Amino acid sequence: MADSTLPIGGAIDLTPQSEVYGTWLEQVHDWVVTADHKKIGLMYMAYALIFLLVGGVEAILLRIQLAVPHNNFLSPEVFNRIFTMHGTTMVFLMGMPLIIGFGNYLVPLMIGARDMAFPRLNAFSFWMTSLGGLFLYYSFIGGVGLQGAGSAPDVTWWAYAPLTERAFSRGHSTDYWALALIISGFGTIGAAVNIIATTLCMRCKGMTLFRMPLLVWLNLVVAGMILITISPLTAAQIMLVIDRYLGGHFFDSQAGGSPVVWNHFFWIFGHPEVYVLVLPAFAIANEIIPVFSRKAIFGYPAMVAASVGIGLISLSVWAHHMFTVGMNSASNAFFVLSTGMVGVPTGIKIFNWLATMWGGKIRFATPMLFCNAFLIQFLFAGLTGIMLSVAPWNWQLHNSYFVVAHFHYVLVGAIVFCFPGGFYYWYPKMTGRMLDERLGKWHFWLFVVGFHMTFDFMHVPGLLGMPRSIYTYEPGRGWDGWNMIVSIGGAVQAVATLIFVYNLVHSYFKGAEAGPDPWDAWTLEWTTTSPPPAYNFASEPVVSSRRPLWDLKHPEDPDSRYE
Amino acid sequence: MDDPHENPGVSKEIVELPAPTAWPLVLALGLTFTLAGLVTNPGMSILGGVLVLAGCVGWFREVLPHQHHLAVPVKVQKLEFTTIRTKIARIQVDESHRARLPVHTPSVTAGVKGGIAGGAAMIVPALLYGLIRYHSIWYAVNLLGGAGVAGWSNPTAAELTHFRLSALIFATIIHVAGSLLVGLLYGAMLPMLPRHPILLGGIIAPLLWTGVLHATLGLINPFLDERIDWWWFVASQVTFGLVAGWVVAQQTHIYTEQFLPFAARMGLETPGLMEEHDREDGPK
Known part of the structure; x- marks a missing residue:
């Protein structure tokens, strides 16, 4: 029951809907030529969701193949292609566009700007990203593989040299992989430049750096990390193309090159990439948890410092992926320590989220449920991460299914929980309609059950010695039952995801009207x-605290009095 | 929630937005086709090159000499927002509410100074141990510095008694860095236990630290674990703590931040516990 109704200097577009929407063709044209950050953000999200389904189908195919020993559902060659495309899709075509899409949509709105700093660059970045993905998938038709048949890349998403050299990877499938990532990489770099410029230059009056919502702070950190980390990856891809087309020898050990150079280049990108994907998930939790706890975020300055700290430390941990390549003991010790250090700012964040909820008036709506599950799962994922950061432990479990379980726990446990939470939270803002809560709860609980069936039990065959990347295995090694449970869990997650997609479509047409502020939020x-x-x-809005809408709703007790 | 479409008081304004444009798409297509030609057909690269040229020219004409804008007519009206939050219940607190929190504390820099002094003092028992047990002051130095010397694996006790420059350098770095960091940590912890710095630094912390290390070093570095005499180790730690605590106790105390509103320090919104800006009469 509301106890106050307060005026706010806002604005709405009262143009009738019939005037806004033209013919179907005009609508398509409107989206194709748009420079509006919201439409571009929504296109990023739609693109990411499509590839979430594609990558999900690939995951299901892999799990069917691995459900029982000696299975012939997929041939080894097809397994390798699907395996490579699953990883590449989920990281580059689902994860990255999803985080950039949310950033695109929300950052200007949250800082009181009309658009991104470079709207045309924004459109260009989206099209580069999307064309990169389409080009990669065209390889299923156009990529000429070893047998002369159409084929997709099959060198895994980390594409270790020298497997990618011409001698071992004939045809064009690997070229498709390298070129597609170069193309989408340019799009990603453009998006990062835009977010940095927008955040630093487009803030409304009163929106100092320390009044920015934490989501904006985290997008700023992530954009900085993208600039630092995508560049080595793009450089490595160009070196690979030079090796394959111009007779270069960067990664050819027989001609003076070094495959380990690829490892370094790839993981200088690859490990910070985990944080590039996870920090935006944190960003969503930062917005949802306070609103649904009815308390301001606990320790805002510490949260900002921890975010920047994670960004900086994560740039110095890459070689924990390389403990088994034979680095010297000093290097091993350095990367053990630096990796362990990431746990400190991450721990600060987890404690602050708990402290935010502590004593709050919590509403367990669907966005909050997803964020709560994320908190628990990310804690577990962090603990197995600390285990793997210890070199001797890593030597025992490197390239086992324990590692696969760990990083899926991080990525799925954080991203595929927080981003749906973000959809449930901001979908009303994006469409004007509420997502269906009942379907949302079905989605949540099925996904939780499926997630834990899959990824909790995936640790066990890893501990029992099951290597990653294998397409089948011998019976009687103690892996059989575990793999069956893992695969069933995957199917449960697939059902949950389909419910989510149905909810997105159904609610767009039939959802309840949202109004401007359905969650009684503050940004x-x-x-x-x-x-x-x-x-x-x-x-242009003028703000005087971190929670401008709180100030307007509570003139008797505004935050500006305490900041 | 009120429907803003029903509200009266509408006025009209014009807002300029970036004009829609297809040139970014053309340029992106051009670049993609140019690279795609490498794996498909050279004609694709030629087409891509043409599109890149067209895209660049079109884009430049879009923004030079002036950016194209779209004038969007908007209708503005006041929006109204409601809150579902019930009335705030302010907590009544008396004057003694924060009495148990420390008003004064040593500063963090006092901890650092204590760390430096303690680090210097603990060298004495460490060297004394080497001298008494192995007749060499270099034993403790080599034991500490050996961890950072690549290639010096599992030295014998006799080897540890001889001077080794690299071990001395590493031991110095480790000791100085460790003393400063422990001092910093000590300084940061002092506001929690400000009244008994010598007890905290001299007895409690060394015992806790030694206990943790004794329990885990065998797993982390069994070689080092075997060569440490734990009674002498405790003596060194206690020396560090006592000296550091004494130095801290001599430093001038400063006001804690406890008198500031909790919300101001931690961003926590706690109606009723916050003091307001017009109260500028300092700590109570």
């Missing part, structure tokens, strides 16, 4: 209509 995006007009805000 600027909720001060405009749902969906926001093209110009976001008719006049």
Whole structure:
């Protein structure tokens, strides 16, 4: 029951819907030529969701193959292609576009800006990213493999040299992989430049750095990390193309090159990439947990410092993926320590989220459920990460299914929980309609059950010695039952994901009207209509605290009095 | 929630937004086709090159000499927002509410100074141990510094008694860094236990630290574990702590931040416990 109704200097577009929407063709044209950050953000998200389904189908195919020993559901060659495409898809075509899509949509709205700093670059970045993905999948048709048949890349998503050299990877499948990632990489770099420029230059009056929502802070950190980490990857891809096309020998050990150089280049990108994907998940939790706990985030300055700290430390941990390549003891010790250090700022965040919830008036709506599950899962994932960061332990379990379980626990446990939470939270803002709560709870509980069936039990065959990347295995090694449970869990997750997709489509047409502020939230995006007009805000907002909408709703007790 | 579409008081304004453009798409297609030609057909690269050229020219014309804008007519009105939050219940607290929190504490820099002094003092028992037990002051130095010397694996007790420059350098780095960091940690912990710095630093912390190390060093570094005399180790730690604690006790105390509103320090919104800006009469 509301106890106050307060005016706010906002704006809405009152143009009738019939005037907004033209013919179907006009609508398509409108989206293709748009420079509006919201439409571009939504296109990123739609693109990511499509590839989530594609990558998910690939995961199911892999799990069917591994459900029982000596299975012939997929041939070894097809298994390798699906395996490579699953990893590449989930990291580059689902994860990255999803985080950039949310950043694109929310950052300008949260800092009171009308658009991104470079709207045309924004459109260019999206098209580069999307064309990179389409080009990669065209390899199923156009990629000429060893047998002369159409084939997709089959060198795994980390593509270790010298497997990728011409002598071992004939045809063009590996080229498709390298070129596609170069293309999408340029799009990603463009998006990062845009987010940095927007955050630093486009903030509204009163929006100092330490009044920015934590989501914006984390997107800023992530954009900085992208600039640092995508560049080595793109450089390595170009070196690989030179090796394959121009007779270079960067990674050819027989001609003076070094495959370990690839390892370094790839993992200088690859491990920070985990944080590039996970920090935006943190960002979503930072917004959802306080609103559904009815308390301001605990320790805002510490959260900012921890985010920046994670960003910096994560740039110095890459070689913990390489403990088994034969580095010297000093290098091993350095990367053990630096990896362990990441746990400190991450721990600060977890404690602060708990402290935010402590004593709060918690509402367990679907977004909050997803964020709560994320908290628990990320804690477990962090603990197995600390285990793997210890070199002797890593030597025993490297390239086993324990590692696969660990990083899926991190990525799925964080991203595939927080981002759906983010969809349930901001979908009303994006579409003007609420997602169905009942379907949301079905989605959540099925996904939790499926996730834990799959990834909890996946640790066990790893501990029992099951190597990663194998396409089948002998019976009687103690892996059989575990693999069956893992595969059934995958199917449960697939059902949950289909419910989510159905909910997204169904609620767009049939969902309840959301209104501008359905969650009684506090940040600027909720001060405009749902969906926001093209110009976001008719006049530039002025803020005087981290929770401007709180101040407007509670003039008797505004945050600005305490900040 | 009120429907803002029903609200009266509408006024009209114009907002300029970036004009929609297809040139970024054309340029992206051009670059993709150019690279795709490497694995498909050279004609694809030629087409890509043409599109890149067209995309660049089109894009430049879009922004030079002036960016194209789209004038969007908007209708502005006041929005109204409601809150589902019930009335705030302010907690009544008396004057003694924060009495048990320390008002004064040594500063963090006092901890650092204590760390430096303690680090210097603990060298004495460490060297004394080497001298008494192995007749060499270098034993403890080599034991500490050997961890950082690549290639010096499992030295014998006799080897540890001889001077080794690299071990001395590493031991110095480890000892100085360790003393400073422990001092810093000590300084940061002092506001929690500000009244008995010598007890905290001299007895409790060394015993806790030695206990943790004794329990785990056998797993982390069995070689080092075998060569440590734990009674002398405790003596060194206690020396460090007592000297550090004494130095800290001599330093000037400063006000803690406890008198500041908790929300101001931690971003926590706690109605009723916060003091307001107009109260500028300092700590109570």
